[in-house]
Amino acid sequence: xxxxxxxxxxxxxxxxxxxxxxxMGPGLALLALGERAAAPVALIVCFENALHxxxxxxxxxxxxxxxxxxxxxxGDIIRRVVFHPFIISTALGFxxxxxxxDQPVAxxxxxxxxxxxxxxxxxxxxxxxxxLRPLKRIPAEIGYIVPVKLILHPLVVxxxxxxxxxxxxxxxxxxxxxxxxxxxxxxFVIAQQYHVWQERASATILxxxxxSILSVSVVLVLIRAGYLAS
Numbered sequence: 001x002x003x004x005x006x007x008x009x010x011x012x013x014x015x016x017x018x019x020x021x022x023x024m025g026p027g028l029a030l031l032a033l034g035e036r037a038a039a040p041v042a043l044i045v046c047f048e049n050a051l052h053x054x055x056x057x058x059x060x061x062x063x064x065x066x067x068x069x070x071x072x073x074x075g076d077i078i079r080r081v082v083f084h085p086f087i088i089s090t091a092l093g094f095x096x097x098x099x100x101x102d103q104p105v106a107x108x109x110x111x112x113x114x115x116x117x118x119x120x121x122x123x124x125x126x127x128x129x130x131x132l133r134p135l136k137r138i139p140a141e142i143g144y145i146v147p148v149k150l151i152l153h154p155l156v157v158x159x160x161x162x163x164x165x166x167x168x169x170x171x172x173x174x175x176x177x178x179x180x181x182x183x184x185x186x187x188f189v190i191a192q193q194y195h196v197w198q199e200r201a202s203a204t205i206l207x208x209x210x211x212s213i214l215s216v217s218v219v220l221v222l223i224r225a226g227y228l229a230s
Contacts, residue, residue: 002141006063010056011197012141014190015204016148018052019181021045028181029174032220040174049186050090056190057084123185125192139200142207145183149208150215154179158228169229176228180219182208 004012019025021044029037057080061073081087096103103111157179161172183205191201222228 007060007194007196010059010063011187011191011194011201012145014052014056014187015183015201015208016145017153018048018184018187019149019153019178020184020209021048021178021181022184022186024181025178028216029177032177032223033170033173036170037174040171041178044175044178046090050087052186053084053087053090054081057081060194060196125188138207139203141200142204145204146208146211149183150180150211154215154219173223173228177216177219177223180212180216182212 021041025045026041029041058077061076061080064076154176158172158176161167161175183201185205188198188201188205191198219228
């Protein structure tokens with residue numbers, strides 16, 4: 001509708017569909033729903049991240065400026081997906097866990113320190129971008145991305161889970177709660193990686209996070225009242 005490029009539309013779509021399930025999801029869901037939410041939350045984090053980290057490089061490969069044959073385009077998509085650092089690290093993590101390989105204590109502590117630094121570093125990078133390039137006006141795209149992320153996304157999840165199949169209420173509540181979370185900082189990371197929509201991505205994260213105080217509170221009230229369990 002706004003005649004944006006495919007690359008811009010890709011980041012906008014991620015901003016409206018990729019919630020902060022990694023940093024906010026587990027702690028919030030386990031605190032609000034209890035230990036029974038551990039399984040659905042873990043599956044949501046794994047599958048949603050895997051899907052996004054496959055779709056992002058695939059769409060960016062399609063959005064390339066140069067003209068390529070179908071075979072070369074398919075090869076570029078496969079290469080970007082297979083060699084994407086998020087995909088490689090996730091695959092290696094699954095492999096190590098499946099084979100139950102014990103890590104040396106020193107190496108494990110080093111990895112733990114890196115993992116703990118991931119979220120602060122991502123937030124710091126986003127903050128620096130906002131500070132160096134402050135917004136002079138609210139992007140027009142915010143007008144539809146915010147309601148899509150905070151209202152439409154959890155509503156679609158609720159309708160899908162209550163319409164297709166018979167799920168335990170805890171699965172529905174966990175899914176809707178995680179869908180109501182604000183845009184993930186990984187959207188900014190992906191935008192920065194491909195040099196597309198960076199400042200607006202960081203602004204979207206900031207604004208959806210502010211408005212999510214209200215939207216997440218509403219979802220928690222609905223969960224406590226039992227409306228999502230029906």
